Amino acid sequence: MTDATQGTTSAPAVETRELWKTFGEGETAVHAVQNVTVAIQPGEFVALCGPSGSGKTTLVNLIGGLTNPTRGTAKVDGRDVGAMSERERAQLRLERIGFVFQAYNLLPVLTALENAEFPLMLRGVEREERRKEVMELFEHIGLGGLQDRRPGALSGGQQQRVAVARAVLGAPALVLADEPTANLDTAASDALLEVMELLNEERKVTFIFCTHDPRVMRRARRIIRLVDGHVERDEEKASGDLPGWVLEPVGT
Amino acid sequence: MTERWVIVARIGLRNVRRQLRRSLLTASAMVLGIALLMFVRALEGGAHLMYVDTATRMGTGHIAMEHPDYRGSQDLMDRIAAPDLERILAAADRSVAAGELVAVFPQVNVGGLAQSASSSIPVRISGVDPGLERDVSFFADKMVEGRYLEVGDRLEAIVGAEVAQRLRLELGSRLVLMAAGAGGELESQLVFVTGIFRSGVPEVDRGVVQLPLATAREWLEVGEDATSVSVILASDNRTGEIASEIQGHLREGGVEAERLAVRPWWEAMPDLYAGLRADAVQTYVMLVILLAIVALAVVNSILMAVLNRTREFGVLRALGLNRTSVGAMVMVEGLVLTLASGVAGMLLGLAISMGLFRDGVDISFLFGGELAFAGSVVDPVILPAVLVSDVVAILSIVVSIGILATLYPAWHATRIEPAEAMKTDE
Ligand SMILES: Nc1ncnc2c1ncn2[C@@H]1O[C@H](COP(=O)(O)OP(=O)(O)OP(=O)(O)O)[C@@H](O)[C@H]1O
């Protein structure tokens, strides 16, 4: 079973160097990510914020190897994701990374339970063990009793929680979560955030959230703000604080 | 690792069910196409069995034995001597189980002339043993006037309907047969017409005369010899094996290949065999073209299913499923669909062939009357027969369609880029 404490310990969990992603060419080119250089250490709890279209999703996709950089490098555990083969990338995602996608993206033919346990299953975790883990987590985040429903029979917020469960089960080294609380009320998002904080503290799981949600930013211990694909600000802070600048309009 | 394939298969299967309407539409094209192929081949196979049955019962047998040179020379010099005849009967006895054997009979065949009071024509003259042949001979079933030869007949003969017409023969008419005897001299024999047959094969009806074997032997001075020995079997399934077994026993018994050729019917009647083969190949080519069109529909439908789920494949890839597994998932889906409908089509074809048309299909409306072909003939009422070889061939066609139709969509699924895919709207 994968654990955050395994792997290359000295390297940063995530490191990008002069990373660029450009969509299209010439006149119509969109520089979604421009010259981003950041290092995130194992066990960090980072919020990635910025206006819509500022490149948050593109950046986490680059880190997870879901898309290739136009220039520069993105490393996970010290390994250059862009230089890996497709197979190695699939392996890396499977063993080291948990994803929460912006639009949940559950598999419609699988039940909530099967969706959540999917990565564990691929990693070869025993059926008994993974069912136990899923059920425990479901209970915790308010999904108790919903395990046999297909996504079509769940509300948006419930689907989102299943998607988060899928990402964090088995405590992967790195969780990339794109707007994990967008559809949730305060109670539900607090429950999720508590689970994630616990994983972060006890198992040193590194979290990177793309978010507009002040509740998430308040709990984060580092905030990176993107504007037009650039890193505009990158500051550490104490958990619980909410620096004034995150709420200010961009450019002031 | 095995769990991965379980989940891959499970998702593939659930996707078939999820798109049930599409699946059923695709499947129905396959089911009908395969059922049609099955039925058409069953009809053709049935007709072929009947052609073979007729041809063997016209005297060649399933296994034909003669001197290797006789086919070319048609000369009584190249005949089977009486002691070898004994050995052949013994070998046949040892090689064929009682239930498999219908008849073994020697014949004396010779080309000659038939002359009546009015004119003469060339004919093929067969000396046959009525005791051995009357229950199996095709001619015995095809008498239109008079009767077939009987045990004890001496100067009786049966002739084809055209022979009778050309020579103006009636029952009881005198007929003189002339042929070169074993001594090389032209010999003649007087016989009386006791029966007229119409087989349906033009070359037979206008050129065959049969008389008792004993009479022929005496007339042609061949003693107890024969020009051929034929074995008729209860079924054609083991003809090849039995032929080589007989050959083996004969070789052990000292009857060498230079003295005796043992031929299964397809070697003894190569024209018939080639004709039947060409017929089957033609049917397959036609129907495989038809099925290729069906396969295109299957490709289209599976490809649509993949394109509609681009996003899901993106998610699977993003979660760490590799390209191979994603491709396998599509293969499972496509193969289940094609194999299930292919097998259903085969069962439907079987039901149509052996159930609905169990009593035969009358195709006389197509051809009117009997169908003569390469020296053989069948009734216009064809009994469908599903041959094992056809089942195997059709099953492999089904599997090929499944694989070919699924390959491209599967490949396409492996090419999906996760980040792009997850952005697309479903
Ligand atoms: N495949 C693509 N082709 C062209 N442009 C793209 C593509 N993907 C993203 N972009 C553009 O790149 C920019 C960054 O997009 P991205 O999705 O990363 O923003 P985001 O910060 O995640 O926004 P949001 O908060 O709305 O999710 C946007 O201008 C977007 O239009």
Ligand SMILES: [Mg+2]
């Ligand atoms: Mg986004």
